[in-house]
Amino acid sequence: MQTVEPARIPHKAIPEFADFAHTGPGTLAGEYMRRFWQPVMRSEDLLPARALPITIMSEHYTLFRGEGGEPHVVAQRCPHRSTVLSVGTVEGDSIRCHYHGWRFDGGGQCVEQPAEDDGFAAKVRIAGYPTREHVGLIFAYFGPGEPPSFPNCPAFTDGITEARCEVVPINYFQSWENTWDEVHVAWTHRAGGMHAVPDLSQETFEETDYGVLKRSQKSDGLRRVAVYLMPNIIRVLVPPPNALDKKHSGPRLRESYLFLVPIDDENHMLFNTQEARVPENEREAYAKVYAEYLRKRAEARPRTEVAADILAGKLRIADVLDHPNLVTIEDIVAQAGQGRIVDRSQEWLGRSDAGIIFLRKLWMREMRALAEGRPLKQWAPMKEMPRADNSAGSTAML
Ligand code: FES
Ligand SMILES: [Fe+2]
Known part of the structure; x- marks a missing residue:
């Protein structure tokens, strides 16, 4: 008996601007996604004076919350001899490396090096990323230049x-x-x-x-x-x-x-x-x-x-x-x-x-x-939730 082959779709090459899936460094979708504020953790999962490692879009960072409650995202590793800063200790609004005690502020500036000469610390800086909180989440901005306005969506009201x-x-x-x-x-x-x-x-x-x-x-x-x-x-x-x-x-x-x-x-x-x-x-x-x-x-x-x-x-x-x-x-x-x-x-x-x-x-x-290096649409923050016109419930279910 003759078999009938199922219809097959020829494998089409997907152009780079249609590759939405890959967001690591150097990818187009990754570059696009980094131009927006991204949530990185629930606020309640980061206690004051705690540091945690995070991975976002295939890159590693250190997230810490100062003793006063401010969250910060800085580079994953200490620039001295590269151990991870997430095992360090939070002091005030800064983080001290577990290995030899170099200390960095929330923006990534080195502010203390216990075993070095004065003046060296001022020359050392690691990456620091703008960090904020909204609707129960911690957000960070990993893109170039100034971040877009924050928040881009309204807060909840009284619940x-x-x-x-x-x-x-x-x-x-x-x-x-x-x-x-x-x-x-x-x-x-x-x-x-x-x-x-x-x-x-x-x-x-x-x-x-x-x-x-x-x-x-x-x-x-x-x-x-x-x-x-x-x-x-x-x-x-x-x-x-x-x-x-x-x-x-x-x-x-x-x-x-x-x-x-x-x-x-x-x-x-x-x-x-x-x-x-x-x-x-x-x-x-x-x-x-x-x-x-x-x-x-x-x-x-x-x-x-x-x-x-x-x-x-x-x-x-x-x-x-x-x-x-x-x-x-x-x-x-x-x-x-x-x-x-x-x-x-x-x-x-x-x-x-x-x-x-x-x-x-x-x-x-x-x-x-x-x-192609052309301007991107600058999205405006949403001011309030639009309503459906005929019901108390405007909803979509996932
Ligand atoms: S590796 Fe961080 S202080 Fe030496
Ligand atoms: Fe679903």
């Missing part, structure tokens, strides 16, 4: 800020594309109960001075808006994690920011910072609910292990419906299933991929301008 961070073993751009992909919600998250199907005829994308405004509508009839801030932030109203979606957790939907930040090309941090508008008189009860949720999360089997078992055929999604991070597991399974860095030359995009196509065109426009 409780809950910042969470997950390390996801997939290229960041796959996660970022996933936030533009409305159709996946009905399928990837089917088991977890998110069934509303998008009406794609109602989906529009509009470029604004701060980013992209998406309007959409699902089978439940509600119109929704979501805001994308370049290059890697989405602001949406989303339900809280399933385990928090009950009494004392405030309104059904929460203002949320998601930031996708590369650690390296195969891993990224997914920061999810939400505003829980819990009424004052319910905050004590809610604190218990939230603590219990965090405890269950900490005790649960790691999401990445569960996702790996599902991908290996040892488990099914149906076996882990009670996992406190079911939604993330469902997303990791779909995206890791593409490969840790998906081969975009092998895709067959359709009409329903309009969001992903819009995103890629926007990025390609800017990356091409960067590659």
